[in-house]
Amino acid sequence: MPFTRSPAIFLDRDGVILENREDYIKSVAEAVFAPRALEALARLAATRYRIVIATNQSLIGRGIIPVAAARAINHWVLSEIGRAGGRIDAVYICPHAPDAGCTCRKPKPGMLLDAAADLALDLTNSIFIGDALTDVQAAEAAGVRAVLVRTGRGWEQAQLLSANGFAHVPVYDDLMAAVEAILDGKLPHAKAQSR
């Protein structure tokens, strides 16, 4: 069989899968699934997309929680997703503080590029669903189609798209609405970049 690369759905965690918290999600007790997120992930699980979380967790680099605590939160999140019929194929975490100068913290595309190499992904047919301008920037820097949701920081961040050259990025109410648009083939055609 010829070698084929798989398209992926990249997902931000906080504000997309989980309710965002201004003071970070520091424990399982603070992790609350966003409305319809588990149902949306169950729908995605039945598709050929690889499903990859790419999340900035600077609270690790800032010394607010140790990396083991962050892993424990993700372990719980993934087990709840599995219990609801969903799957996550890989999780990429940037643990660094904003001033660390790493190549993985979004808006940089490092986590997406690492995932593409590790999982043999077809980035041009992949989609990133995020709630922040930095998610959109990381996606497009990696050659991935970006979609914004209005959950988490998305309502406020959607106002920033036009001024930053991302007026072509579609915006949906939540993860389920974005997933339905993708699976029903209703995502607007990718606009040719004028840059």
Ligand SMILES: [Mg+2]
């Ligand atoms: Mg977010």
Ligand SMILES: [Zn+2]
């Ligand atoms: Zn990093």
